[in-house]
Amino acid sequence: MNVVLLVLAAAVTSGLGAMAGVGGAILLVPLLVVTGTPVSVAAPLGLISVAALSIAAAPTHLEFRVVNHRLGLTTEVAATAGAVVGALVSDLVPNRVLVYILALAAIGAALAGGRRKGIRNRPDPSLTTRDVGERVGVLSGAYPLGDQVVPYSVRRVRAGLGFMTVAGLIAGTAGVSGGFIKTPATSELMHVPTKVAAATTTFTIGITAASALTVFAVQGRIDTRAAAAIIVGSFAGSLAGARLQARLVPQTVRAGLSVLLVIVAVVMVVTA
Amino acid sequence: MTVSSITGRRQGPWLRSAMWVIGTLALVGIVVPGTLGTVASGAAVILLTAVPLLRVVWVVVRLAGERDRRFVIVGVALLSAVAFGVLISVFLRG
Numbered sequence: 485m486n487v488v489l490l491v492l493a494a495a496v497t498s499g500l501g502a503m504a505g506v507g508g509a510i511l512l513v514p515l516l517v518v519t520g521t522p523v524s525v526a527a528p529l530g531l532i533s534v535a536a537l538s539i540a541a542a543p544t545h546l547e548f549r550v551v552n553h554r555l556g557l558t559t560e561v562a563a564t565a566g567a568v569v570g571a572l573v574s575d576l577v578p579n580r581v582l583v584y585i586l587a588l589a590a591i592g593a594a595l596a597g598g599r600r601k602g603i604r605n606r607p608d609p610s611l612t613t614r615d616v617g618e619r620v621g622v623l624s625g626a627y628p629l630g631d632q633v634v635p636y637s638v639r640r641v642r643a644g645l646g647f648m649t650v651a652g653l654i655a656g657t658a659g660v661s662g663g664f665i666k667t668p669a670t671s672e673l674m675h676v677p678t679k680v681a682a683a684t685t686t687f688t689i690g691i692t693a694a695s696a697l698t699v700f701a702v703q704g705r706i707d708t709r710a711a712a713a714i715i716v717g718s719f720a721g722s723l724a725g726a727r728l729q730a731r732l733v734p735q736t737v738r739a740g741l742s743v744l745l746v747i748v749a750v751v752m753v754v755t756a
Numbered sequence: 757m758t759v760s761s762i763t764g765r766r767q768g769p770w771l772r773s774a775m776w777v778i779g780t781l782a783l784v785g786i787v788v789p790g791t792l793g794t795v796a797s798g799a800a801v802i803l804l805t806a807v808p809l810l811r812v813v814w815v816v817v818r819l820a821g822e823r824d825r826r827f828v829i830v831g832v833a834l835l836s837a838v839a840f841g842v843l844i845s846v847f848l849r850g
Binding site for chain 2: 491557567625658693699711
């Protein structure tokens with residue numbers, strides 16, 4: 485594998501992934517496979533990209549106070565269990581079947597995100613910047629939107645956990661973050677504002693990736709030189725993408741996410 | 757409801773530092789040939805894997821500080837799931 489091309493591919497895909505809150509691996513892994521990298525090598529490299537994006541985007545998301553750690557931990561229990569199982573059985577799943585499942589899920593998520601118009605959670609004039617953040621003991625919180633503060637509550641937690649388990653399974657088997665399922669599920673199903681959903685997902689995909697990577701490391705499936713190239717490219721792309729994502733309005737992020745998911749689905753079907 | 761004290765003020769700077777350390781090691785791994793490059797690449801991968809999990813530990817400690825028992829249990833369950841996965845993979849490899 486050409487190191488320069490790996491750095492460039494990781495930079496571009498991570499930049500796009502960070503903006504949409506879905507991770508760059510959903511684009512990087514198909515790209516690597518199309519250019520001749522075996523899936524067994526591409527999957528761990530995809531998760532390296534995911535973990536790098538999660539770390540690089542975190543300081544910006546934390547600065548804007550849009551990460552809900554309690555929500556992240558809760559959904560991640562299901563996702564990590566799925567990721568570990570997925571990584572353990574990844575050699576048994578036929579690649580073509582997995583790709584078609586991924587494409588269908590991506591299109592479904594794009595339709596779910598693109599269907600809704602407007603802002604579900606309205607700003608509350610009685611709240612100030614001191615009210616921004618998550619709440620102790622519950623999954624609700626408030627986030628800043630310009631000069632205003634928007635409160636939100638999390639709904640349909642059990643159904644959300646089901647989607648997170650599926651996202652974890654896909655991450656463990658295919659080496660993609662599962663963020664393209666997590667962000668729409670958190671936003672559309674659990675009624676969390678898109679910015680909070682995207683930032684919290686970026687936090688959790690790092691944990692999912694780390695969990696699956698530990699399994700891959702034990703299995704001896706990580707090419708460390710190629711991984712180093714992916715890390716350098718992913719850090720550069722993620723920093724640029726996260727800066728842009730935090731400054732975009734929710735409708736723009738949602739529309740961009742839907743377009744990106746359709747592109748991903750087409751790429752996957754074509755490569756299959 | 758009480759606003760949580762878990763913010764990015766403490767977490768952000770050490771994550772940014774970790775990113776620079778991992779990025780530098782990865783760059784050395786690409787540029788420098790031989791054993792040094794291999795060791796640097798390996799170290800970058802190990803740190804990259806460890807940081808998200810250390811972040812969870814940090815959040816769990818902060819939750820414990822806020823006496824938020826419900827989410828401390830959730831965090832511990834998450835770390836246990838990761839540990840269980842590693843143990844299973846080691847067992848299957850053996």
